[in-house]
Amino acid sequence: MKHTISVLVEDESGVLSRISGLFARRGFNIISLAVGSTEKIGISRITMSVIGDNRTIEQLIKQLYKLVNILKVQNITNIPCVERELMLIKINATKFNRSYILEVANIFRAKVVDISHNYLILEVTGDPGKIVAIENLLSQYDIIEIARTGKIALIRESNINTELLRTQLNNKKKYVYS
Structure with missing residues (x-):
């Protein structure tokens, strides 16, 4: 399953290298990677897409927290975003x-x-x-x-899952027009 992981890090040289090294040592391929500054000076957000089962991703998150300059790690795959x-x-x-x-x-x-x-x-x-x-x-x-x-x-503060709403709406339309 494809997972989306959001990582807040301190802007220090080598942070991205340590993260990618961790993934490489564990045999993970990063499918998608985006890095950018956040609303706080000196902090960046890294958003990654990786493939793995839930247990493996949990282990990976624990390993990420052990790295220097990591502030917060979230698996946002099943959170409305x-x-x-x-x-x-x-x-x-x-x-x-x-x-x-x-x-x-x-x-x-x-x-x-x-x-x-x-x-x-x-x-x-x-x-x-x-x-x-x-x-x-x-x-x-x-x-x-x-x-x-x-x-x-970014996580939706409204906690509304628009993908779920879209699926439900499409199912209702199918039912009405059947």
Whole structure:
């Protein structure tokens, strides 16, 4: 199962290296990694996606707490969160497919951040599912390059799980229209 781990660390050189070393020694592959400053000076948030079972992830979290400069570690996989990712995608946009690409960009609320005679660069921000969906739609065209950030996430203080609400709403619609 894919887990999302949020780690608050002190801004000191070598922190990320120690964390990635721990993961490497344990045989874990970090699928997604994003690091950035927080609201507090001198503290950064690291958001990682890793694959493992619950027991293994618990052990990994205990090991993370043993590292220097680690302030807080949370497995936020099953906690209602707001998750976002950013993708830049460069596409070969000919006169034959440009309007379709722009239509898809509009539907996904992507921004055109660069345009030339033969290429478009789109900026897409959203939950990881949205990123995968637009990439899949545009994969039928000549994608030249993709750059993606890792997933970032913050826990919802409202404790409302929008994914669960979306699933329930879709199930109600299926029931009504059946």
